[in-house]
Amino acid sequence: xxxxxxxxxxxxxxxxxxxxxxxxxxxxxxxxxxxxxxxxxxxxxxxxxxxxxxxxxxxxxxxxxxxxxxxxxxxxxxxxxxxxxxxxxxxxxxxxxxxxxxxxxxxxxxxxxxxxxxxxxxxxxxxxxxxxxxxxxxxxxxxxxxxxxxxxxxxxxxxxxxxxxxxxxxxxxxxxxxxxxxxxxxxxxxxxxxxxxxxxxxxxxxxxxxxxxxxxxxxxxxxxxxxxxxxxxxxxxxxxxxxxxxxxxxxxxxxxxxxxxxxxxxxxxxxxxxxxxxxx
Amino acid sequence: xxxxxxxxxxxxxxxxxxxxxxxxxxxxxxxxxxxxxxxxxxxxxxxxxxxxxxxxxxxxxxxxxxxxxxxxxxxxxxxxxxxxxxxxxxxxxxxxxxxxxxxxxxxxxxxxxxxxxxxxxxxxxxxxxxxxxxxxxxxxxxxxxxxxxxxxxxxxxxxxxxxxxxxxxxxxxxxxxxxxxxxxxxxxxxxxxxxxxxxxxxxxxxxxxxxxxxxxxxxxxxxxxxxxxxxxxxxxxxxxxxxxxxxxxxxxxxxxxxxxxxxxxxxxxxxxxxxxxxxx
Numbered sequence: 001x002x003x004x005x006x007x008x009x010x011x012x013x014x015x016x017x018x019x020x021x022x023x024x025x026x027x028x029x030x031x032x033x034x035x036x037x038x039x040x041x042x043x044x045x046x047x048x049x050x051x052x053x054x055x056x057x058x059x060x061x062x063x064x065x066x067x068x069x070x071x072x073x074x075x076x077x078x079x080x081x082x083x084x085x086x087x088x089x090x091x092x093x094x095x096x097x098x099x100x101x102x103x104x105x106x107x108x109x110x111x112x113x114x115x116x117x118x119x120x121x122x123x124x125x126x127x128x129x130x131x132x133x134x135x136x137x138x139x140x141x142x143x144x145x146x147x148x149x150x151x152x153x154x155x156x157x158x159x160x161x162x163x164x165x166x167x168x169x170x171x172x173x174x175x176x177x178x179x180x181x182x183x184x185x186x187x188x189x190x191x192x193x194x195x196x197x198x199x200x201x202x203x204x205x206x207x208x209x210x211x212x213x214x215x216x217x218x219x220x221x222x223x224x225x226x227x228x229x230x231x232x233x234x235x236x237x238x239x240x241x242x243x244x245x246x247x248x249x250x251x252x253x254x255x256x257x258x259x260x261x262x263x264x265x266x267x268x269x270x271x272x273x274x275x276x277x278x279x280x
Numbered sequence: 281x282x283x284x285x286x287x288x289x290x291x292x293x294x295x296x297x298x299x300x301x302x303x304x305x306x307x308x309x310x311x312x313x314x315x316x317x318x319x320x321x322x323x324x325x326x327x328x329x330x331x332x333x334x335x336x337x338x339x340x341x342x343x344x345x346x347x348x349x350x351x352x353x354x355x356x357x358x359x360x361x362x363x364x365x366x367x368x369x370x371x372x373x374x375x376x377x378x379x380x381x382x383x384x385x386x387x388x389x390x391x392x393x394x395x396x397x398x399x400x401x402x403x404x405x406x407x408x409x410x411x412x413x414x415x416x417x418x419x420x421x422x423x424x425x426x427x428x429x430x431x432x433x434x435x436x437x438x439x440x441x442x443x444x445x446x447x448x449x450x451x452x453x454x455x456x457x458x459x460x461x462x463x464x465x466x467x468x469x470x471x472x473x474x475x476x477x478x479x480x481x482x483x484x485x486x487x488x489x490x491x492x493x494x495x496x497x498x499x500x501x502x503x504x505x506x507x508x509x510x511x512x513x514x515x516x517x518x519x520x521x522x523x524x525x526x527x528x529x530x531x532x533x534x535x536x537x538x539x540x541x542x543x544x545x546x547x548x549x550x551x552x553x554x555x556x557x558x559x560x
Contacts, residue, residue: 011504011534012541067347224291229290254291261292264347 004135007032013073014039017063022131027086028116028122033128034059035136036069036079043076047166047278048138048272050124052146052153055182056102058083062147065260071268075275078138082124082147086117087149098182099189105177106153107201109190118190125157125164143274145169146226147263155203155217155237162213167277169181170271171263172225175237176204179191182231207240217241217248218273220266224258284415287312293353294319297343302411306403307366308396313408314339315416316349316359323356327558328418329551330404330445331361332426332433335462335469338363345540351548355555358418362404364429366397379469385457386433387481389470395505398470405437405444423554427451427543428507429462435483435497435517438549442493447557449498449550451543452505455517456484463510487520497521497528500546502536516523 008019015038024031038046049072051062062068072079084102092113094100100114108132132138144152144165151173158168174189177183178198187198198207221234241248247275256262288299295318304311318326329352331342339361342348347458352359365384372393374380380394389398412418426434431453438448457463458478467478479485501514514530521528536542 008538010541011502011536011545013545017541035426065344065349069541069544070347222291256291259290260344261290261297261349264349265291265293 004131012036014042015069015073015220017062017069019059024086024123024127026119026127029086029088030089031087031123034063034081035132036063036072037136038076038078039241045140046076046078046138047141047143048132049077049274050142050144050154050157050165051079052106052124052144052150052157053081053084054146054148054150056097058102058149062263065111065264066267067264068267068271071271075271077271077275078136078137080128080132082120082128085120091117099185103149103186105149105183105186106156107187107190107192110197111190111192113114114190121157125161126219141166141278143167143169143239143277145171145270145274147171148172148232148258149174149182151219152183152203156201156206158215158217159203159206159210159212162215167216167218167237167274169220169273171220172222172227172232172258172268173203173219173234173237174231176202178202178205180231185263189278194234197208204237204240207237207244207246210244210246214246216217216273216277217246218270219248219250220253220262220270221250222253222262224255224259225258225262227258283517284411286492292316292349294322295349295353297349297488299339304366304403304407305401306407309366309368309371311367311403312339312363312514314343315412316343316352317416318353318356318358325420326356326418326421327421327423327554328360328412329357329359329554330422330424330434330437331359332386332404332424332430332437333361333364334426334428334430334441336377337430338382341540342543345544346547347439347544348547348551355551357551357555358416360408360412360418362400362408365400371397376465379465383429383466385429385463385466385470386436386472387467390477391470391472394470401437405441406458408420419433421446421558423447423449423557425449425451425550425554426453428512428538429454431499432457432463432483436481436486437491438495438497439483439486439490442495445495447496447498450552451500452476452502452507452547453483453499453514453517454511454513455514456482458482460513484517484520487517487524487526490524490526494526496553496557497526498550499528499530500533500542500550501530502533502538502542505538506543507538
């Protein structure tokens with residue numbers, strides 16, 4: 001089993017916030033992740049929320065800025081927050097904030113130089129999943145959520161794995177990466193020029209073809225988000241969902257932007273949305 | 281009047297988080313500060329909480345990590361968060377994290393090279409006070425709070441100005457800077473070798489001599505704080521207060537450390553403590 005190095009441990013509300021480092025076989029580098037556990041005596045088998053972060057983030061952004069521990073401690077929910085890409089010397093990178101380290105896009109890259117390390121989909125779905133189950137005994141129900149690139153990741157992993165995640169929520173997700181600048185840049189580099197290979201990683205395309213179990217989805221989008229019309233456009237996703245008779249709740253949040261201030265405002269409602277699915 | 285440059289504006293809960301920059305006459309440099317305003321229609325004359333941050337912090341740490349906006353929005357409280365020292369090229373500094381920029385200690389320095397710029401006490405009590413009253417019409421009741429060096433700052437400004445602040449709260453304050461490594465280093469540099477000049481800036485000494493109005497004080501101290509016995513020792517302050525028959529509430533928080541995770545856990549209770557004083 002992977003050797004886990006505990007980097008941080010902080011009491012927060014009635015739970016504990018941890019940060020760990022481990023050697024990832026899938027990514028071929030050391031990776032950090034953060035893990036929140038609610039009170040172990042009160043909540044012996046907590047459900048687990050996966051939080052996927054956005055461009056430039058590490059696992060710290062959500063842990064430090066979202067204030068989610070308050071609600072997670074109250075509801076009895078564990079939370080795991082992976083990093084957003086492989087990291088380190090010798091790992092392919094770019095000077096741009098939206099490509100390379102900090103911008104893994106939750107896909108498995110097929111193109112050099114990225115394909116050697118950029119396999120975030122497999123890392124999360126397999127390696128980190130096995131680790132968190134074995135090391136922390138988190139074998140209960142799972143939910144997934146995320147922001148921007150990570151909101152896309154939450155929709156991607158959720159739609160591809162309907163038996164795995166009970167519910168999906170997203171803040172300002174990149175719903176159609178094949179058609180917007182951030183996604184086109186990432187997919188061209190990680191997946192290649194041939195766009196045929198992109199569809200399996202594009203959440204709008206996945207929804208257009210979707211015929212599986214309809215995992216409940218909640219999306220919050222601020223109308224003062226500077227990336228709203230250029231990179232995000234969640235209404236397209238809702239429209240495709242409607243054609244599949246797949247109910248998606250999209251909430252346009254007045255005056256809210258792309259920052260963690262928006263996440264901190266609504267994260268409690270996202271956690272409650274997930275817990276409500278558990279109780280159905 | 282000072283020209284204010286608005287750097288950021290974010291909707292958060294039912295309020296707005298701002299960040300500003302202005303040219304400070306008192307400090308002789310450009311300074312940033314953050315300001316939270318609750319819903320202007322619901323709360324037309326909000327009381328104002330001053331938050332003083334700890335070593336290495338800017339105004340961003342509290343704004344991003346404490347999650348205080350949730351409670352402030354609900355209670356209808358404005359919050360102003362100054363930076364922790366003068367900043368910039370040409371401003372005296374040190375390579376150490378606990379001296380110079382990021383470590384102003386809320387005093388007026390008398391020793392060179394610090395005395396030219398390090399006048400955080402006057403900056404907050406006079407210049408920033410005038411600015412916030414004139415520019416934002418915040419002329420209502422005031423409270424003060426802070427963390428570590430800023431917890432010391434909150435006690436210092438609060439005890440020196442009993443007619444100004446309705447109540448004082450602190451997280452892990454440096455109550456006796458004259459006698460602990462952080463404070464001795466700062467005071468020696470900013471105030472000089474002659475310790476006679478230190479007493480007026482030492483909150484334990486101020487409490488020992490105190491005979492003014494007894495502003496209510498709440499202190500939270502984590503028992504897993506790595507600086508608890510070396511730098512903080514709040515029990516000394518409570519003991520001195522008891523001798524002056526000055527009631528101070530000290531809460532030792534089990535398992536909590538020196539981080540913002542502790543602040544995020546208890547900040548709501550601090551804001552409620554202040555609001556309760558207002559309602560008495």
